[in-house]
Amino acid sequence: MRLADFLPYRIAVLAEQSSQCIAQVYAERFGLTRDEWRVLANLADGTWKRTAQLLEEGALEKMQVSRATQRMERNGLIERKHDAEDRRGWLMRLTPEGVGLYRKMVPIVLAREAFLLEALDEDERRTLDDVLRKLEQRARQLVRQG
Amino acid sequence: MRLADFLPYRIAVLAEQSSQCIAQVYAERFGLTRDEWRVLANLADGTWKRTAQLLEEGALEKMQVSRATQRMERNGLIERKHDAEDRRGWLMRLTPEGVGLYRKMVPIVLAREAFLLEALDEDERRTLDDVLRKLEQRARQLVRQG
DNA sequence: TATTGTTATACTCTATAACTATA
DNA sequence: TATAGTTATAGAGTATAACAATA
Numbered sequence: 442m443r444l445a446d447f448l449p450y451r452i453a454v455l456a457e458q459s460s461q462c463i464a465q466v467y468a469e470r471f472g473l474t475r476d477e478w479r480v481l482a483n484l485a486d487g488t489w490k491r492t493a494q495l496l497e498e499g500a501l502e503k504m505q506v507s508r509a510t511q512r513m514e515r516n517g518l519i520e521r522k523h524d525a526e527d528r529r530g531w532l533m534r535l536t537p538e539g540v541g542l543y544r545k546m547v548p549i550v551l552a553r554e555a556f557l558l559e560a561l562d563e564d565e566r567r568t569l570d571d572v573l574r575k576l577e578q579r580a581r582q583l584v585r586q587g
Numbered sequence: 588m589r590l591a592d593f594l595p596y597r598i599a600v601l602a603e604q605s606s607q608c609i610a611q612v613y614a615e616r617f618g619l620t621r622d623e624w625r626v627l628a629n630l631a632d633g634t635w636k637r638t639a640q641l642l643e644e645g646a647l648e649k650m651q652v653s654r655a656t657q658r659m660e661r662n663g664l665i666e667r668k669h670d671a672e673d674r675r676g677w678l679m680r681l682t683p684e685g686v687g688l689y690r691k692m693v694p695i696v697l698a699r700e701a702f703l704l705e706a707l708d709e710d711e712r713r714t715l716d717d718v719l720r721k722l723e724q725r726a727r728q729l730v731r732q733g
Numbered sequence: 734t735a736t737t738g739t740t741a742t743a744c745t746c747t748a749t750a751a752c753t754a755t756a
Numbered sequence: 757t758a759t760a761g762t763t764a765t766a767g768a769g770t771a772t773a774a775c776a777a778t779a
Contacts, residue, residue: 442628442631442693442696442697444625444628444629444644444645445644447628447696447700448605448700448703448704449605449606449608449609449696449699449700449703450625451719451723452598452601452602452605452606452719453602453605453606454646454723455598455602455719455722455723455726456598456599456601456602456603457602457646458723458726458727458730459594459595459598459599459722459726460595460598460599461726461730462595462726462729462730463595463596465730465733474768474769475769476769479590479596482588482590482593483590485588491737492737492738493737498590498591499590500599500600500603502770502771503737503738503739504738504739504740504770504771505769505770506738507738507739507740508739511739527736527737527778527779528777528778528779529736529737529738529776529777529778529779530736530737530738530778531737531738547588550588550593550595551588553595553729554593554594554595556725556729557594557595557722557725557726557729558594559725560721560722560724560725561718561721561722564714565714565717565718565721568710568711568714568715568718569714569715569718571711572707572711572714572715572718573597573598573601575706575707575711576601576605576703576706576707577597577600577601577604578706579702579703579705579706580601580604580605580607580608580703581604583608583699583702583703584604584607584608584611587611620745637760638760638761639760648747648748649760649761649762650747650748650761650762650763651746651747652761653760653761653762653763654762657762670760673755673756673759673760674754674755674756675753675754675755675756675759675760675761676755676759676760676761677760677761
């Protein structure tokens, strides 16, 4: 076995690099944590969302969402109100400031994604899409069964 | 922009899952850290290696290699000796115990990799290989230029 | 009694830089 | 003076579980 050819290792190394590409934007230029960035991106459609939705859509834990959203509320990026239908939970959406921040960030991170994808031709992009989906599904299955 | 379609996010989520597949083996069953696992795998060819080689081949920092190798030496997995040609540095290789541990782990982690790859056909595997290489190169370039 | 989200705590990782020994 | 590797330390991130409010 050669570590350099081992798929989980290669994916981990690529993820480290490509995550850092994006972290240079949200963290270094805009002072967000990764979790805050994921919440921001998930709320960008302007709707009210519950914590549970942000968990799922951002691949985060409830504690991470709790802390990220509290900090974002303090920083004026989101507003929160109790869910009238279930007062244990919260509904959250971006403030105008949050929307403004998002709009500043999006073109930059999309340009970075585009730069990565420029290396690939049409076929490769399509295949990559399928492959990521399939691998993720299998990996999830493997983790579950232990 | 939809986060769920955003390439760096998708790679990060996949990496989390697929790394956990392997961590369940090296960490939960064999009590190694990720760094120790990478060092073990890199020394598996039986040769003496310097710290600098382990850095490169394992995508680690010198501090991480320093700590991992110290702990592995205490645990009897590797032996270290000063490099006669440059006594600032060390040469390291697996002990018979280290080799034995590696041999127990390899079939298990390779079976897990194989399970992931079963989801892909020949074409997809070949494309994935190229795509990972290209994306990593681009991501590295992007990180460097900031 | 179970669920949603919060808080507390301990633990691991990471990043930075100071340090030593050799070169 | 520069380099290889070590140590120290502080900060960030992670995991676990206990907890309050509500269902």
